[in-house]
Amino acid sequence: MKSISLNRFFFFLVFSIPFCISAQKHTERELILIDKDWRFSFGHLYDTQKDFNHATGYFSYLAKTGYGDGPAAPAFDDRAWRKLDLPHDWAVEQSFSEKASFSHGFKTAGKNFPEKSIGWYRKKINIQETDKGRIISLKFDGVFRNSKVFFNGHYLGTEESGYNGFEYDITAYVNYGGENTIVVRVDASMEEGWFYEGAGIYRHVYLKKTNPIHVAENGTYVTTEIKENNAEVTADVTIENKGSYKGMIEVVQTILEASGKQIATISENTTTPDFYKTIHYTSKLQVNDPLLWDIENPNLYRLVTEIKQDGKIIDHYETTFGIRTIKFDAEKGFFLNGKSVKLKGTNNHQDHAGIGTALPDELQYFRIKKLKGIGSNAYRCSHHPPTPELLKACDELGMLVIDETRLMGINDYHLNNLKRMIERDRNHPSIFCWSVGNEEWKIEGGIVGERITNVMQGFTKSIDTTRPVTVGISSGFKSGISSVVEIMGYNYLGNGDIDAHRNEFKQQPGMGTEEGSTFATRGIYFTDDAKHYQSAYDKKPRPTFYSIEEGWKFYATRPYLAGLFIWTGFDYRGEPTPYGWPSVTSYFGMMDVCGFPKDNVFYLKSWWGNEPVLHIMPHWNWSGMEGKEIDVWAYSNCDEVELFLNKKSLGKKKMEQYGHLEWKVKYTPGTLEAIGYKNGKKVLSEIQKTTENPENIKLSVDKGNRTNSNVVVVTVETTDKKGAHVPTANHEITFSLKGGKILGVGNGNPTSLEKDQFIDNIELLPITDFEEKKLASADSNQKVTDSEDNWQEAFKDRDYKNQAPAYVYRGKFDLKSNLKTNTVTFFYKKIGANAVISVNGNKIAPSTEDDQKYAFNTSVLKQGTNAIQIIAQPLQKLKEWDVMNTDPGIIQVITPSEPWKRKLFNGYAQIIIQKEDNTNEVVLSAAAKGLNAGSLTLKK
Structure with missing residues (x-):
């Protein structure tokens, strides 16, 4: 192995999206x-x-x-x-x-x-x-x-x-x-x-x-070196000239605190690059007593780069960055700003319930806040470059990131994609590692994988010297990529002997880039393969995969391992392992596709966070199972937990570090209560209570939303008459909204085949069998019956130098249905002047706002074949080579969607709404058969 010592600091600063303030007159950008x-x-x-x-x-x-x-x-x-x-x-x-x-x-x-x-x-x-x-x-x-x-x-x-x-x-x-x-x-x-x-x-x-002279796209690269209590900031700027100006320009670099206060600036003149050429300009600035970026306090700075020509600002470019140090140590793990940090990470794809991949920016913050809420401090982009907004959220909320390219390879396609990712993202303080591959089974264990990794690793270093490189490996940890990659990425401890690999390559730091891979359905506590339900109790899913608890214990107790990234933070569409159809989402997440927590979340909160935690599972609504034993688990970081059923103690148990507690409890309706103790004193209690029948719909803004957000995630649930959440409710809820629009609905059910979005259906119908006949008069209002002869294919062999005064055209279009709620519109594409349109013998007037748009009332239409007639004076060619339009237009049929709706799944559903720009109030209403309706009013 080519051993690499990483007992040095990687210094670095970071970029969010460069942006400009166009309203200011001093900038041309x-x-x-x-x-x-x-x-x-x-x-x-x-x-x-x-x-x-x-x-x-x-x-x-x-x-x-x-x-x-x-x-x-x-x-x-x-x-x-x-x-x-x-x-x-x-x-x-x-x-x-x-x-x-x-x-x-x-x-x-x-x-x-x-x-x-x-x-x-x-x-x-x-x-x-x-x-x-x-x-x-x-x-x-x-x-x-x-x-x-x-x-x-x-x-x-x-x-x-x-x-x-x-x-x-x-x-x-x-x-x-x-x-x-x-x-x-x-x-x-x-x-x-x-x-x-x-x-x-x-x-x-x-x-x-x-301006033709400007900072190139992704043209800043900011790094820092901390010396005693100060930070030396190196700002490298690529300036591009797409114009003819030759001469001197002034480059001004200024650092601002988050408040906007200027803390450092430097200016220097330089020669303008030649036409369509670039130059690299480097400035050194000093920040005294810098506020470091870290997980708890994600302090950010802005570098403002201004280009001046003859004293006038011609470009203004802003780069968000953070000051911090990172270090991997082969013996002691990962360090951030000189402090040991165990990586508590999750892998995640980029889709969300009801939305798919088209996430509003606010939803990126929502998802990162959800992960932060379970104690996670790291995020692996699986397995592709993320949106800029996700990285911006990680910068601002304090989440470390592994940024990953999509494909391994050494040719221009692969390396250019890698270069674009790094140059776009290298100023983000949240990114602490680049990943150049994941589970490339074909090449992982051989010389080809080793060669590719060496090239990609070296290529990465040529673009960004401040961060190490990793690859996620799952087909054994013995040779090939594992022997040369800078930071070893272990995918699943069951796939090889991690301790043996570490003992052979002691100078190579490592972390669990994927671990866990358990199956769980939120709110389900008995596995039922017929229903595609996986119990939410944390169990070993397969012989070579380990439970969340087993995985965390392994990495938490080995100082030389920097930490792990659980597969996954959220459920995602696709890979519905261990099932197939009709399961349509994964079962791996700590949270479901909506971000509703599964019980494993509370295990992680217990050992990943700093606050006292106590959670008991399952719920206590088990009608028909009276007298049967129920497994009751407690997740907690308390010293001891005591369990009570209807105020009767079922015993106090001592919590093992990184563990959980279990009881066998015969089901009796009532109240299941757990009390957590630290140093012999009661510090927490948690209750699961048998509820009454659901009566009310409750709508509430999810706590993961940002204040005054334009996009709002709303939790939907039912409560009994006492206001208690009913964990077994599965009612279908119908929604309506005023003052905004609904973006999507979800419920976290892996087998739900309900619609994610309810949008009007638009069908475009061509006019077929289009024929024409010459008319002797230019009168477009003359009446022509279809029974007459001499019809021929429209525009075929038309002699544009010798046209008739007018033509009548006829064609057909087929309606699958003729619902009264449908909107049928003919978008006429001009084939003649002074056109008169008729459908099924009924003359149709054009729209008042568009004289080439015709609304067809359903009363003149019929299901099946409809006849359309157009009488128009012919268009004349102005030039011999003019191409004349021969398409009469298209029929648009809009079928309104049914109302937005979603079934609750084990007590919960989610609806994502977007406020309208010019409204002060948004009102969401929800109704269901047999329940009292719910309403939520949001003020602008």
Whole structure:
């Protein structure tokens, strides 16, 4: 083994998202969120016609610049498409099917569903005439996956990865002072991972404007070295010039405290880089008596980088960072700011109940706060780069992070993805380790894995010298990757002899990058394979996997191991191990997909936190089991726990460190009470009480929400007449909301096949069998009957130099249903002037706001085949090469969704709501058969 001593300090500082204050006149940089008001429609994986005939044009988008066709063409009519805001995950909106992907939670999206594997997004934006001379870019934080982006018909590029952020310069293509069209085609037919990944533009999109001379994208790198009571800050800045200016510029670097107080500044002149070149500029600044970033006090600073030209500020770029030291020691574990810290981590994917992967920023904070609440201090991004907002939440809340790339390899695709991740994320103080791979079974134990790891590890160090590198390994800890990786990542202690590996490689620090992998269903205390229920008692799940308690005891009692990362913090879609259909989510989480705690949470709180903890399980509603023994467990960090049933003591027991306590109790309705003692004194009590029947619906704001958050997570439950929570209730609750919108619903049930989202169904119907006939008069109001002869295929062999005064067109469209609640609209695409539209012989007037939009009343429609007629004067070609529109338009049928609803699961459900921007009050109402309705009012 190439031993590596890490008894040195890794110094470092960190970046959140660089952002700008566009309202200030002194800066030319703007970063404008453009998530609002996109149009969306499904295309098709292989049926070109259903993919709006994209890439069928004579030149198309690759043959000649600017010839994006189909939806990629600026003039494409998308009025009938669905209107939505980003982030958006179309997979979560779909139904479930046994034929769908096991790993992606059986959602009907992806390659097996070609009609739901391609998504088109379009948005119109205006860019001012005054922006001429600036560099204009589109910035995407992540699109799943294989996205093609077009701007004003110009193909900008393809990003295969579903996790990388990317940016395109659109300066040359902009229609200044007018309308511009952004188009994104997303192909989610291929899976990157073996877990739910969503589909679509599920992260933010920005319009960026800068001076031609500016700080490059992710162009700052801040490191620190602590000397006695001071910190020397090294601020490396990459400056890019996309203009013709040659001369001197001034670079001003300023450090601000969180309050905004300036504490250090430095200025120096430097030569502007040449056209389309960059320079690296480095400043040294000193912070006296710095406030260190750590888990309890996540103190942050801001580096403000200003570029001045002739005394005027032309760029203003802000970088959030923290000052702290990290160290891995092969004998003593991990140190943060010189203090020993045991890593108490969890692995997590990026989806949440009802939302999928399109998480609002506030939900990132919600989830990190939930993990902090169980005593966790570390988060592993499994197994891909996260959203910038997650890292920002970890910086601000004090959560250590392992940041992980998606694929191992040594070629440009792999190393470029790794580079982009590191350069984007290396200023975050929360990140203490880079991971370049996970469970690569094909290569883990051999020379290929060793070679790849050496390259990726060295490549990582060339970009960031301040952090070590790890790989999660699960196929044995003997050779290959394990012998060369800087920090050994043990995935499951049952997969090899960790102590033996450590004894052979004593200079190699290690940590449990995955451990636990237990099965549990929240609120279930008897395993029932027929129902796909796994008991919540912490038991060894499989011979080579260990319980949460066994895993923590192993790592907690070995100083040389830095800590562990439990698989997982939250349940997630996909991998419904140990079952399959109809289970659609995992069973591994310490919390379910909503963030409701399973009982293992209280074991971890007992030994991960500093506050006294006492929790007893199960609940005490066991009608029909009177006289039968129930296993009662206590999780606590008290010295002793005494259990009482209806005030009768069942014995006091001493708590073993990192353990739990058990009693066998014959069920009798009433009150089960536990009392915890420290130093012989009562410090805590916990009660499980037999409740009465549920009577009321209770709605409450979850404690994980941030104050004044625009997105609110609401807990739904039922109570009995005394106000006690009923843990066995499974009522279906129906919701309504005023002053906002519902984003999603969930309940944590791994077998629930209920909808996550209730959205109106939009069906687009083509006009078929489209025929035409010449008319002798230009009168568009003349009456023509379908029985007459001489009809022919519309526009076929049309002589545009010798057209009739008018034409009558006829076609058909089929309605699967003709519900009175449906909204049926014809979006006419102009095929002639002064058009008159009739349906089933009834003349239809155009809309008042759009004279090419026609609302069809259901009274003139019928289920099945409907006839449409258009009489119009022909359009004339102005130039011989003009391409004339031959598409009469599209019929849009909107079927309103049913009301939002969700069944409770073992007493709980969750609803996520978003407040409207211009409302002072949001009212959520909930109703269910046989229960008193509930209501929750939220003030702005």
